[in-house]
Amino acid sequence: xAITLSASDAPSPPLSARLSPPQVWGIVLLAPYLLxxxxxxxxxxxxxxxxxxxxxxxVALYNDPIFARAAVNTxxxxxxxxxxxxxxxxxxxxxxxxxxPWIRWLSVIFILPWAVPSIPTILSVRFMLNPExxxxxxxxxxxTGDDGPNWLNDPAVALAMAIGVHxxxxxxxxxxxxxxxxLAISHDLYEASDVDGANWWQKFRYITWPxxxxxxxxxxxxxxxxxxxxxxxxxxxxxxGPADLTHxxxxxxxxxxxxxxxxxAMASIVCAMPFVLPLVYFMMKRLSR
Amino acid sequence: xxxxxxxxxxxxxxxLLIGIPVFIWTMIPIYHxxxxxxxxxxxxxxxxxxxxxxxxHNFSIVFHQQHYFLRDxxxxxxxxxxxxxxxxxxxxxxATAAAFSIxxxxxxxxxxxxxxxLFTYFIPAAFLAVPMYRTMGxxxxxxxxxxxxxxxxxxxxPYAIWxxxxxxxxxxxxxxxxxxxxxxxxxxxxxxxxxxxxxPSLVAVGTYAILxxxxxxxxxxxxxxxxxxxxxxxxxxxxxxxxDSPWELxxxxxxxxxxxxxxxxxxxxxxxxxxxxxxxxxS
Numbered sequence: 001x002a003i004t005l006s007a008s009d010a011p012s013p014p015l016s017a018r019l020s021p022p023q024v025w026g027i028v029l030l031a032p033y034l035l036x037x038x039x040x041x042x043x044x045x046x047x048x049x050x051x052x053x054x055x056x057x058x059v060a061l062y063n064d065p066i067f068a069r070a071a072v073n074t075x076x077x078x079x080x081x082x083x084x085x086x087x088x089x090x091x092x093x094x095x096x097x098x099x100x101p102w103i104r105w106l107s108v109i110f111i112l113p114w115a116v117p118s119i120p121t122i123l124s125v126r127f128m129l130n131p132e133x134x135x136x137x138x139x140x141x142x143x144t145g146d147d148g149p150n151w152l153n154d155p156a157v158a159l160a161m162a163i164g165v166h167x168x169x170x171x172x173x174x175x176x177x178x179x180x181x182x183l184a185i186s187h188d189l190y191e192a193s194d195v196d197g198a199n200w201w202q203k204f205r206y207i208t209w210p211x212x213x214x215x216x217x218x219x220x221x222x223x224x225x226x227x228x229x230x231x232x233x234x235x236x237x238x239x240x241g242p243a244d245l246t247h248x249x250x251x252x253x254x255x256x257x258x259x260x261x262x263x264x265a266m267a268s269i270v271c272a273m274p275f276v277l278p279l280v281y282f283m284m285k286r287l288s289r
Numbered sequence: 290x291x292x293x294x295x296x297x298x299x300x301x302x303x304x305l306l307i308g309i310p311v312f313i314w315t316m317i318p319i320y321h322x323x324x325x326x327x328x329x330x331x332x333x334x335x336x337x338x339x340x341x342x343x344x345x346h347n348f349s350i351v352f353h354q355q356h357y358f359l360r361d362x363x364x365x366x367x368x369x370x371x372x373x374x375x376x377x378x379x380x381x382x383x384a385t386a387a388a389f390s391i392x393x394x395x396x397x398x399x400x401x402x403x404x405x406x407l408f409t410y411f412i413p414a415a416f417l418a419v420p421m422y423r424t425m426g427x428x429x430x431x432x433x434x435x436x437x438x439x440x441x442x443x444x445x446x447p448y449a450i451w452x453x454x455x456x457x458x459x460x461x462x463x464x465x466x467x468x469x470x471x472x473x474x475x476x477x478x479x480x481x482x483x484x485x486x487x488x489p490s491l492v493a494v495g496t497y498a499i500l501x502x503x504x505x506x507x508x509x510x511x512x513x514x515x516x517x518x519x520x521x522x523x524x525x526x527x528x529x530x531x532x533d534s535p536w537e538l539x540x541x542x543x544x545x546x547x548x549x550x551x552x553x554x555x556x557x558x559x560x561x562x563x564x565x566x567x568x569x570x571x572s
Contacts, residue, residue, distance in 0.1 A: 025475040026396030029386035033446060034402065036383060040421065040443040041409050048420030095307050106308055110315050115554035117504040119522045120543025124322040127536055135321065168318065229413025231507045236526065250415035257419050265419045280411040287407060287451070
């Protein structure tokens with residue numbers, strides 16, 4: 001294409017002699033993104049890494065019990081939370097694949113958590129769980145006469161609630177993606193297996209799963225990367241409390257930033273990189289094919 | 290009329306047994322927010338599932354800014370709108386130009402730029418927020434709407450470029466060749482052939498960027514701080530600062546804030562599902 005376009009044989013200045021007009025345009029059109037990328041990705045990341053260069057920050061991080069706790073919480077969030085979410089999504093994608101008018105309507109409602117912004121709904125959950133005025137404890141009091149637990153004051157329960165909020169928000173998205181994967185499977189396979197008298201587990205094991213496993217694993221990894229950056233679920237529900245015991249890495253970085261300990265904030269992010277970069281590399285290999 | 294067999298009834302019952310909990314689980318936080326929004330102040334804390342005297346009074350308080358926390362409601366609403374639209378427009382401009390350049394003009398190094406963009410897409414946004422905050426400070430953009438706009442363009446553009454590149458790779462090369470044979474310049478090719486053909490993807494990407502910016506909390510709360518500069522989500526978060534904050538007004542404001550993106554989402558669902566979710570994960 002480049003050859004057909006450089007039609008003019010007239011002598012031209014050195015730059016456009018090496019580049020055809022479309023290529024010049026190509027560089028011009030690419031320039032806005034390159035500028036954004038240089039100014040707001042390359043420079044901040046480079047600056048951040050420079051701030052995180054001192055070994056002293058890592059020693060301080062190592063000695064900060066909040067960091068260790070946040071790292072463990074992040075692992076729980078990713079390994080347990082995401083896998084539960086993806087298993088439910090896999091199960092529900094089978095449910096939504098059923099052809100019923102009411103299930104179609106339900107799928108429209110089901111997408112609501114994904115369609116609405118997370119802040120008001122997280123605050124809504126936070127208020128539901130309020131020990132004194134929240135509706136959950138009000139109902140517990142009405143039916144049992146006892147005061148309900150102080151939900152967000154127990155670090156384990158509070159973290160579980162944050163995971164629950166995260167699942168509530170992003171389950172519809174992953175269910176939808178897995179549903180498109182499921183609907184792409186040829187219907188003939190299921191009909192043939194019906195003739196052979198296969199039960200539902202055999203259908204899942206030998207038809208559904210083999211054609212969905214790559215998609216499922218990709219989704220799980222992608223969800224893990226994104227969840228690392230899920231600041232809202234934890235910050236707006238628990239604020240990292242009680243006693244900074246429910247922080248995850250994303251809220252911890254912001255906590256250090258607010259305390260003006262920028263080198264600690266960057267060091268905590270650098271510590272996450274050995275886990276993030278292999279996942280990112282894997283995803284890039286898959287997406288840039 | 291044919292009666293359903295016992296087996297069919299059983300299947301339907303099993304489906305309902307899944308469907309009803311799914312419905313309740315989905316609706317609880319939204320319904321809770323809605324009940325608060327239509328409850329008068331004294332009813333709000335009684336834990337009733339439906340208020341005895343539903344009212345729209347809370348909405349009137351919010352719209353007339355009749356509370357300390359709400360005195361800048363309309364200007365914050367305006368801020369959210371302007372920032373979201375600016376992010377949508379700028380992302381579209383930057384991403385369409387880049388995708389055209391990489392996919393159609395095959396600019397040297399285009400593939401490398403695509404990979405760098407994808408890399409940015411996968412770096413969790415909360416991690417980039419820390420150095421971004423400092424950078425905006427050194428550019429002197431803190432507390433300026435441009436800081437949030439540019440930060441959100443940075444976050445939205447990589448995925449936008451990727452989606453647009455996937456879509457434009459599918460357009461036949463012959464199209465460009467035919468247009469250039471007819472004497473179209475590169476700019477005419479872009480304006481008269483490329484953009485019209487890419488319309489569905491452009492709508493999807495623009496909607497994606499607008500929703501991303503409207504919904505953003507973390508960056509907005511880091512980069513903006515003055516009461517008349519902040520966006521609605523930050524204002525909602527500020528309610529938490531006081532213990533005696535008026536929850537029924539917070540829920541009302543949250544409800545109003547959540548309506549536009551939900552409406553946009555459902556209006557453009559066709560484009561969103563086709564253009565975005567299918568592209569999000571290739572199997």
